Amino acid sequence: MNNIYFDTPDLKFYYDTKFRKLTRYKLRARYYGLQATDVVWAEIKYRNSSLTWKQRCCLPIERWHEIFAPNLDDCRHPNIKDRLDGFEDFIYWCNAQPRLHVRYVREPYVTELEDYGRITFDRQLCCRSVRDSLELAYDEPVLRYFDDPVNSRSDESPVILELKVETMIPFWAIELIHKFRLTQRAFSKYCYGIDSVSGYFDNGRISIFDYET
Numbered sequence: 001m002n003n004i005y006f007d008t009p010d011l012k013f014y015y016d017t018k019f020r021k022l023t024r025y026k027l028r029a030r031y032y033g034l035q036a037t038d039v040v041w042a043e044i045k046y047r048n049s050s051l052t053w054k055q056r057c058c059l060p061i062e063r064w065h066e067i068f069a070p071n072l073d074d075c076r077h078p079n080i081k082d083r084l085d086g087f088e089d090f091i092y093w094c095n096a097q098p099r100l101h102v103r104y105v106r107e108p109y110v111t112e113l114e115d116y117g118r119i120t121f122d123r124q125l126c127c128r129s130v131r132d133s134l135e136l137a138y139d140e141p142v143l144r145y146f147d148d149p150v151n152s153r154s155d156e157s158p159v160i161l162e163l164k165v166e167t168m169i170p171f172w173a174i175e176l177i178h179k180f181r182l183t184q185r186a187f188s189k190y191c192y193g194i195d196s197v198s199g200y201f202d203n204g205r206i207s208i209f210d211y212e213t
Helices: 010-019 061-068 087-094 173-181 189-197
Strands: 002-007 022-030 037-046 051-060 097-110 117-129 160-167
Touching: 002 010, 002 189, 010 022, 010 189, 022 087, 037 061, 037 087, 051 061, 061 087, 097 189, 117 189
Parallel strands: none
Antiparallel strands: 002 022, 002 097, 022 037, 037 051, 097 117, 117 160
16 A cells, blocks of 8 residues: 655645644545556545545546646636635645655455445555655665654554444444454554654664565
């Protein structure tokens, strides 16, 4: 799983998340696999208190750069603010640029008891600064791991478990929480990644992957 996070020049999205602003959102582009080869999912992730929802669209890889070249004639339209509500519109109005690439291994499970319910386990978190670059290709050695005990402020390297449901937490999920004594805590992959590449943490690990085999 790969996420390219976007932010404003003053890192508004970072600070809104860092200080847990009640209403906030993130802009990110997601692709699956080690490298982007076919499509990129452009996502706007909204959060209001404990509720989260996403708006996403699929872009063929060859159209990736087009979302950063808005039609200026459209932008002069008198009702443009009423019509701009997509990913590229947020890019335009917020002057957002790529800031951070985060990669991790996700293990997902989907329930068949409700219309929608997922549990995901995320491991091996690593990141790199993209410094406003739209280039999706990268070399493995540039990745910096930040899922260690120091960076995550934990006694051991964490596995991030996320429970995603549409409404109330189902009974089976409550039973799992009690059985394994799970404790809820905030963990932003984007914020921890920015802290890591900014030098806030200084013990990045070497990659354990070997893609030549």
